Amino acid sequence: MAATQEEVFGKVQEVLEDALGVDNDEVTMxxxxxxxxxxxSIDYLDIAFRLEKAFDIKIEQTELMPEDVLNNGEYVQDGxxxxxxxxxxxxxxxxxxxxxxxxxxxxxxxxDVFTVEVLVKFVQAKLEAA
Numbered sequence: 001m002a003a004t005q006e007e008v009f010g011k012v013q014e015v016l017e018d019a020l021g022v023d024n025d026e027v028t029m030x031x032x033x034x035x036x037x038x039x040x041s042i043d044y045l046d047i048a049f050r051l052e053k054a055f056d057i058k059i060e061q062t063e064l065m066p067e068d069v070l071n072n073g074e075y076v077q078d079g080x081x082x083x084x085x086x087x088x089x090x091x092x093x094x095x096x097x098x099x100x101x102x103x104x105x106x107x108x109x110x111x112d113v114f115t116v117e118v119l120v121k122f123v124q125a126k127l128e129a130a
Contacts, residue, residue, distance in 0.1 A: 003127055008055075008120050015050040016116065019043060027116055034111040044114075051119070057126045064122065066092045070107050081105040095121035 013027040020037050033039040039047070048059045062068045066089060069075050075085030086105070089098060096118045101110060 003124070005120060005124065008123050008127070009116070011054045012051070012116060012119050012123060015047060015054050016119075019046045019050055029115065029117040029120065031116045032112055033114040033116070033119070037116075039111075039114075047119075051123060055123055055127060057123070057130060059126070063092075070110060076107055079107050081107060081110075093118075093122075095125050 009029065013024060016022060016027050016033075016037060017024060020033075020039055020043060022037050026037060031037055033044075033047075044065050045061075048061075048064050051057065052059050069085055069088045069092065070081070072085070075082055075088055081089065081101075082105075086098070086102060089096075093113070096113050098113060101113050
């Protein structure tokens with residue numbers, strides 16, 4: 001049986017509270033992991049690990065944070081993601097709204113893509129695929 005968005009959100013909320021030391025009311029669907037919740041690079045690994053345990057899913061290292069795309073000269077030039085890079089990101093992250101990011105394409109702004117809602121959709125997609 002597929003978990004509802006509310007059920008997935010509840011567990012994601014707990015994971016983020018534990019991993020980032022934030023309060024329950026800070027973890028809203030719109031909250032950005034880096035800007036609003038203070039997640040740093042190392043935290044993304046911890047969050048992925050905790051999500052694996054909480055939902056009994058497997059998350060590949062580049063699945064959540066596509067560093068292999070963002071650090072690839074074929075996909076990034078002068079700190080901006082190319083058209084090919086955007087295609088790769090859309091393919092890799094079909095659950096993420098990349099429209100704001102597509103405006104700037106600044107590699108350093110990519111973390112802004114990761115909201116709690118994106119994590120919830122990511123987990124739901126993993127659960128449906130399992």
